[in-house]
Amino acid sequence: VAIVLGDWGNTRLRLWRIEDGNIAERRKGPGIAQVGDPAGALVSALGNWPEERVILCGMAGARNGLREAPYVPCPAGRSAWLERSVDFALSGRKVTLAAGVSTRDAGGRPDVMRGEETQIFGALALNPRLATGERLFVLPGTHSKWVRVSEGWIGAFRTFITGELFGLLEQSSLLLSGDGTDADEEAGFDAGLERSADGSVAASGLFEARAAQLLDGKSSSWARGVVSGLLIGGEVRAMTPADRVVVIGTATLSARYAAALTRLGVPFDAMNGDDCVVAGLRLLDASA
Amino acid sequence: VAIVLGDWGNTRLRLWRIEDGNIAERRKGPGIAQVGDPAGALVSALGNWPEERVILCGMAGARNGLREAPYVPCPAGRSAWLERSVDFALSGRKVTLAAGVSTRDAGGRPDVMRGEETQIFGALALNPRLATGERLFVLPGTHSKWVRVSEGWIGAFRTFITGELFGLLEQSSLLLSGDGTDADEEAGFDAGLERSADGSVAASGLFEARAAQLLDGKSSSWARGVVSGLLIGGEVRAMTPADRVVVIGTATLSARYAAALTRLGVPFDAMNGDDCVVAGLRLLDASA
Numbered sequence: 001v002a003i004v005l006g007d008w009g010n011t012r013l014r015l016w017r018i019e020d021g022n023i024a025e026r027r028k029g030p031g032i033a034q035v036g037d038p039a040g041a042l043v044s045a046l047g048n049w050p051e052e053r054v055i056l057c058g059m060a061g062a063r064n065g066l067r068e069a070p071y072v073p074c075p076a077g078r079s080a081w082l083e084r085s086v087d088f089a090l091s092g093r094k095v096t097l098a099a100g101v102s103t104r105d106a107g108g109r110p111d112v113m114r115g116e117e118t119q120i121f122g123a124l125a126l127n128p129r130l131a132t133g134e135r136l137f138v139l140p141g142t143h144s145k146w147v148r149v150s151e152g153w154i155g156a157f158r159t160f161i162t163g164e165l166f167g168l169l170e171q172s173s174l175l176l177s178g179d180g181t182d183a184d185e186e187a188g189f190d191a192g193l194e195r196s197a198d199g200s201v202a203a204s205g206l207f208e209a210r211a212a213q214l215l216d217g218k219s220s221s222w223a224r225g226v227v228s229g230l231l232i233g234g235e236v237r238a239m240t241p242a243d244r245v246v247v248i249g250t251a252t253l254s255a256r257y258a259a260a261l262t263r264l265g266v267p268f269d270a271m272n273g274d275d276c277v278v279a280g281l282r283l284l285d286a287s288a
Numbered sequence: 289v290a291i292v293l294g295d296w297g298n299t300r301l302r303l304w305r306i307e308d309g310n311i312a313e314r315r316k317g318p319g320i321a322q323v324g325d326p327a328g329a330l331v332s333a334l335g336n337w338p339e340e341r342v343i344l345c346g347m348a349g350a351r352n353g354l355r356e357a358p359y360v361p362c363p364a365g366r367s368a369w370l371e372r373s374v375d376f377a378l379s380g381r382k383v384t385l386a387a388g389v390s391t392r393d394a395g396g397r398p399d400v401m402r403g404e405e406t407q408i409f410g411a412l413a414l415n416p417r418l419a420t421g422e423r424l425f426v427l428p429g430t431h432s433k434w435v436r437v438s439e440g441w442i443g444a445f446r447t448f449i450t451g452e453l454f455g456l457l458e459q460s461s462l463l464l465s466g467d468g469t470d471a472d473e474e475a476g477f478d479a480g481l482e483r484s485a486d487g488s489v490a491a492s493g494l495f496e497a498r499a500a501q502l503l504d505g506k507s508s509s510w511a512r513g514v515v516s517g518l519l520i521g522g523e524v525r526a527m528t529p530a531d532r533v534v535v536i537g538t539a540t541l542s543a544r545y546a547a548a549l550t551r552l553g554v555p556f557d558a559m560n561g562d563d564c565v566v567a568g569l570r571l572l573d574a575s576a
Contacts, residue, residue: 102499110500111496112502112503158492159492161491161492161494161495164462165491168456168457168459168460169456172452195397203523203526206449207449208397208399211390211397211400212397212398215359215390215398216398231491
């Protein structure tokens with residue numbers, strides 16, 4: 001039996017065609033935020049793939065996605081999450097959308113995720129040891145998530161818009177144009193990490209990156225590193241992880257977080273984001 | 289005698305034609321960052337005004353401006369600042385560019401200003417009482433400045449990119465489209481101010497504004513208010529002003545800061561930014 005699994009976020013669509021349990025083919029497409037007609041965009045991305053079964057997570061289940069899938073409130077266990085997925089027919093295919101997860105902190109302030117829960121449940125399936133005891137996951141991204149998992153249940157989480165801020169600031173006036181090396185960027189990253197120790201300075205520390213270009217001849221690469229170090233450092237310090245952390249993500253982004261965690265003395269394990277999301281989507285297939 | 293005074297920032301040019309000591313006419317033009325040829329843009333903005341004497345502050349004196357004017361390092365007194373201004377001829381006119389001011393904090397990290405020093409020295413000229421003792425000024429803006437003035441000298445300052453962050457976030461995915469009222473925005477502002485008490489949450493608190501739209505039916509106006517309150521509240525709290533503050537700026541922006549200062553129990557006086565910059569530019573005329 002062959003099926004199609006997919007992760008459809010705001011900025012990109014990734015599809016995997018699974019044949020006899022193995023990834024036979026991959027495809028990419030535009031993010032939900034970039035298409036006017038999600039159903040048409042999905043049909044077009046699937047193209048000549050004949051599979052009748054399609055399972056998606058992420059913003060595909062958002063209000064502006066294909067259909068709205070509910071949020072399962074924390075504490076969210078695997079069974080409740082699997083049960084709350086949404087099925088519908090689309091051009092002769094059966095499409096399943098993963099539910100998201102919502103939480104509230106002690107003060108009642110809400111937070112939401114769509115897609116990361118699939119990676120978390122996938123990671124627990126790949127490594128059942130992680131479904132025992134208390135675990136802290138971080139999933140770097142546009143909206144990075146810190147997720148507390150207790151005995152396999154998603155207990156609480158918190159979102160940081162670190163990736164979005166970095167993207168916005170890259171286009172801002174802070175990073176004067178000019179040459180620079182990778183070594184500059186790394187030195188800047190270290191300076192930003194160090195500076196992030198003072199939690200109050202984010203909006204102020206960001207301007208120092210510009211002032212140092214003007215007064216101290218620092219390169220724009222260095223300033224880019226500072227911005228990254230300041231934002232990621234601030235995020236890691238805000239969570240002040242006490243135990244070992246599991247980083248789930250792409251190699252590039254995870255490397256930044258790995259550098260920050262290492263510098264801040266937090267031990268961690270890394271898992272590949274694609275492996276986790278595919279494993280999570282397979283759970284939805286198995287439960288259908 | 290008639291002269292032209294001007295404040296040329298990154299985003300706008302403002303010119304005042306002064307006749308017999310009074311403002312006779314005003315003009316606006318594009319910011320330095322928006323023009324390819326600053327000299328040509330200035331000549332074109334001056335147009336048919338016959339005055340031979342033009343005095344400018346702000347990014348006009350930046351590296352990418354008309355000519356580079358130096359930064360006077362802190363502690364920066366009025367005489368040193370007046371002396372370091374730069375004169376040059378442009379199409380038969382004598383143009384003077386105000387110097388900027390630079391500072392370093394205890395850790396050697398640099399900061400710079402261009403334009404705000406003119407407002408500060410102007411404010412001290414308008415109200416000589418402010419040139420005695422220790423005074424704390426805040427100048428809200430794209431890059432807002434908190435400036436410590438001791439016995440009339442600029443002793444130290446710190447920049448927050450609050451206005452720039454707000455502008456970037458307005459275009460981001462955080463503020464879902466949707467209706468809302470001014471009252472919503474004010475309630476959001478208060479919620480953001482309150483939330484800013486936890487200095488560690490900026491990047492996290494910003495996402496809550498989005499989650500509350502999804503889960504609690506909050507409007508985008510409310511979320512806009514939260515973002516504003518979180519950023520301005522974070523800035524005010526980072527400075528933890530112990531004494532009375534002087535706010536220099538436009539009515540709209542100053543009102544936001546006034547609301548934050550009031551809520552946080554910090555007494556303040558407000559001065560009009562245009563009055564202050566014109567008064568500062570007149571000092572440069574008088575010293576020529």
